[in-house]
Amino acid sequence: MRTPLFTIALASACLIGGAAAASTTTISDPIGDIIPSFGGSLPAPADLDVTSFTVGFDGTNFNLSATMAGAITTTSGFYVIGVNRGGAGPSPFAGIGEPNVIFNSLIFLQQNATGSVTLLPGGSTNLAAGAVTINGSTISVVIPLIMLPSTGFDPDHYGFSIWPRSSSAPAGNSQITDFAPNNATLAAVPEPATWAMLIVGFGMLGAAMRRRRSMQLA
Numbered sequence: 001m002r003t004p005l006f007t008i009a010l011a012s013a014c015l016i017g018g019a020a021a022a023s024t025t026t027i028s029d030p031i032g033d034i035i036p037s038f039g040g041s042l043p044a045p046a047d048l049d050v051t052s053f054t055v056g057f058d059g060t061n062f063n064l065s066a067t068m069a070g071a072i073t074t075t076s077g078f079y080v081i082g083v084n085r086g087g088a089g090p091s092p093f094a095g096i097g098e099p100n101v102i103f104n105s106l107i108f109l110q111q112n113a114t115g116s117v118t119l120l121p122g123g124s125t126n127l128a129a130g131a132v133t134i135n136g137s138t139i140s141v142v143i144p145l146i147m148l149p150s151t152g153f154d155p156d157h158y159g160f161s162i163w164p165r166s167s168s169a170p171a172g173n174s175q176i177t178d179f180a181p182n183n184a185t186l187a188a189v190p191e192p193a194t195w196a197m198l199i200v201g202f203g204m205l206g207a208a209m210r211r212r213r214s215m216q217l218a
Contacts, residue, residue: 086150
């Protein structure tokens, strides 16, 4: 499985100065990286090919969105977001090269802008009207924290992964077209290695700005 090019975008309300009221992380995923185990016809529908995935937490709600390679229709399939709220959970995708996609709850998003949340084990709860929105090639959802209670992780460290499923492909894992991120989960707050990368990036940006100012003053 090809590893996606990760583009990290962090948004914190008070990044310089302390407490952050909200955190967001975005990754990008290559166009056309349909997984080899997909059992449907190729090329797969563009609205089942993830190009970016965003996870945000504002202290009350999770704000999730995914952008596809083409405008979302109502004919090709649906989207599943796995959520690891902490502790052990099922890892059913080892056989298709995704053993690190671990979750203990699921968010189902339909292409008609409806959805539901299922806790494992537990029942399913429909999302409120308007919680799911579709704008061209992007599908977004707002999930209250109360619908995803912690099983060990702080909410801003829950792990999320999205995978579209094709309604025209055979049932089971062969319906899955793509994962974002590949063989991993994404949290609203980046891991320490990502923080280090961001700090280095900020330092380089500051140095470049200082050099530019020096040249202007010369």
